Amino acid sequence: MSAKSAVAIPSPFRTREEKAREREEKREAVLRAAVRMFNARGFHATSLDDVAASLGISKPTIYHYLGNKEQVLIECVTRGLEMLRAAADEARAGEGNGLARLGYFLRRYGAVIMDDFGACVVRTGDECLSAEGAILFRSRKRDIDLAMRGLIADAVADGSIAPVDVKLAGFTLAGALNWAARWRDPAGALSAEAIAAAQVDLLIAGLAPRG
Amino acid sequence: MSAKSAVAIPSPFRTREEKAREREEKREAVLRAAVRMFNARGFHATSLDDVAASLGISKPTIYHYLGNKEQVLIECVTRGLEMLRAAADEARAGEGNGLARLGYFLRRYGAVIMDDFGACVVRTGDECLSAEGAILFRSRKRDIDLAMRGLIADAVADGSIAPVDVKLAGFTLAGALNWAARWRDPAGALSAEAIAAAQVDLLIAGLAPRG
DNA sequence: GGCGCAACCTACTCATGAGTATAGGAGAGA
DNA sequence: TCTCTCCTATACTCATGAGTAGGTTGCGCC
Numbered sequence: 400m401s402a403k404s405a406v407a408i409p410s411p412f413r414t415r416e417e418k419a420r421e422r423e424e425k426r427e428a429v430l431r432a433a434v435r436m437f438n439a440r441g442f443h444a445t446s447l448d449d450v451a452a453s454l455g456i457s458k459p460t461i462y463h464y465l466g467n468k469e470q471v472l473i474e475c476v477t478r479g480l481e482m483l484r485a486a487a488d489e490a491r492a493g494e495g496n497g498l499a500r501l502g503y504f505l506r507r508y509g510a511v512i513m514d515d516f517g518a519c520v521v522r523t524g525d526e527c528l529s530a531e532g533a534i535l536f537r538s539r540k541r542d543i544d545l546a547m548r549g550l551i552a553d554a555v556a557d558g559s560i561a562p563v564d565v566k567l568a569g570f571t572l573a574g575a576l577n578w579a580a581r582w583r584d585p586a587g588a589l590s591a592e593a594i595a596a597a598q599v600d601l602l603i604a605g606l607a608p609r610g
Numbered sequence: 611m612s613a614k615s616a617v618a619i620p621s622p623f624r625t626r627e628e629k630a631r632e633r634e635e636k637r638e639a640v641l642r643a644a645v646r647m648f649n650a651r652g653f654h655a656t657s658l659d660d661v662a663a664s665l666g667i668s669k670p671t672i673y674h675y676l677g678n679k680e681q682v683l684i685e686c687v688t689r690g691l692e693m694l695r696a697a698a699d700e701a702r703a704g705e706g707n708g709l710a711r712l713g714y715f716l717r718r719y720g721a722v723i724m725d726d727f728g729a730c731v732v733r734t735g736d737e738c739l740s741a742e743g744a745i746l747f748r749s750r751k752r753d754i755d756l757a758m759r760g761l762i763a764d765a766v767a768d769g770s771i772a773p774v775d776v777k778l779a780g781f782t783l784a785g786a787l788n789w790a791a792r793w794r795d796p797a798g799a800l801s802a803e804a805i806a807a808a809q810v811d812l813l814i815a816g817l818a819p820r821g
Numbered sequence: 822g823g824c825g826c827a828a829c830c831t832a833c834t835c836a837t838g839a840g841t842a843t844a845g846g847a848g849a850g851a
Numbered sequence: 852t853c854t855c856t857c858c859t860a861t862a863c864t865c866a867t868g869a870g871t872a873g874g875t876t877g878c879g880c881c
Contacts, residue, residue, distance in 0.1 A: 443652065443655060460828075462871085526655050574790065575782045607816065826878090834870085836868095844860085848857090
């Protein structure tokens with residue numbers, strides 16, 4: 400696609416696209432470093448100086464790539480929320496009865512929540528954001544909640560799960576999975592997917608002895 | 611027990627015990643005001659000046675009753691943890707099979723978590739505390755976790771619940787109930803106990819259609 | 822060569838909030 | 852009356868951390 404095809408000595412001269420890609424990579428790296436720290440120490444307890452230092456750069460560089468501290472956080476939670484929304488869309492478009500689609504969503508939801516950006520959604524309270532930011536954040540979270548409720552309602556409607564209170568079930572299921580963002584050890588033996596699957600099995604079957 | 615028995619005109623002169631009780635009441639009021647604000651805005655985002663202002667007093671008065679900001683938080687979470695421990699103790703000492711005792715614990719656990727001090731336990735991350743404080747906090751929470759696991763293991767052992775993975779079930783149940791600290795509206799129609807009971811019923815029965 | 826621009830840094834400003842020094846008033850006892 | 856001990860407030864200090872000003876370097880383009 401360019402002159403670097405045949406005897407390509409890696410050139411230190413960047414094309415326009417390479418530059419743009421590099422910029423995007425750096426932005427990405429800042430976000431990743433920030434979300435790790437936010438999750439580990441909390442938003443307020445993390446200074447942008449610390450984030451910068453962990454990347455070997457200085458604070459103004461962060462401001463160069465992302466407007467301000469809140470912007471950094473908003474980008475992080477937006478990533479997480481997008482993944483959750485994608486999971487909901489896929490589940491809704493999926494095959495199978497209501498329970499199958501709900502189960503698919505819950506497994507994906509759980510796995511996302513154990514990702515850095517997903518965990519950030521859970522760990523970030525409205526109080527971290529400005530008034531406008533909090534409104535946006537709440538509304539995005541509400542979309543996920545409503546998607547969850549929709550899937551539950553569908554499953555109730557087609558009889559593939561018991562006729563539960565949709566709202567209460569939504570919060571209870573979300574909470575059970577959300578909490579994994581707190582206790583799961585990324586260095587542990589089980590993958591996020593495996594844990595989520597086990598949790599979902601438990602939530603579907605319940606504690607009661609199986610027939 | 612004193613001279614205030616018969617024709618008691620309420621005296622403005624305090625006895626030694628009354629003084630002590632008043633001091634305790636004031637301490638209590640500070641704690642209650644603080645925990646509300648911590649829950650609403652987060653620990654780091656709450657200043658002791660704000661807490662003091664909400665009581666119509668000044669910051670040094672808070673320092674007079676409680677050593678420093680961390681001490682205030684520690685007292686708050688300790689209250690919550692004590693309530694949870696009491697619930698575990700009662701459940702363990704209770705009658706009935708394993709499921710009955712586990713169910714009792716979970717209902718109490720859920721109700722405590724929706725209380726101001728209980729919610730504080732959930733909303734407080736280790737990052738808010740000093741190194742020593744965090745160690746103490748973690749170990750107290752671990753006690754609760756272990757109590758929960760013990761009750762689950764007992765119920766598995768006597769066959770009153772299915773043979774679940776004890777650790778995973780413990781975290782999943784705790785998460786489902788903990789999350790209520792975030793979404794429940796204290797002004798809502800349902801009591802904390804009613805919500806907890808409904809959640810526990812759901813967790814025991816599971817989503818699967820009932821036979 | 823000179824201009825413009827992107828990227829990055831050093832070195833600030835400035836607000837906030839934890840914690841303290843200090844003083845003053847009020848009841849209790851000598 | 853004098854003093855001691857609580858209780859409480861005013862008015863600080865001081866560290867931290869968000870955000871900014873302004874300079875420097877190096878590349879691409881006329």
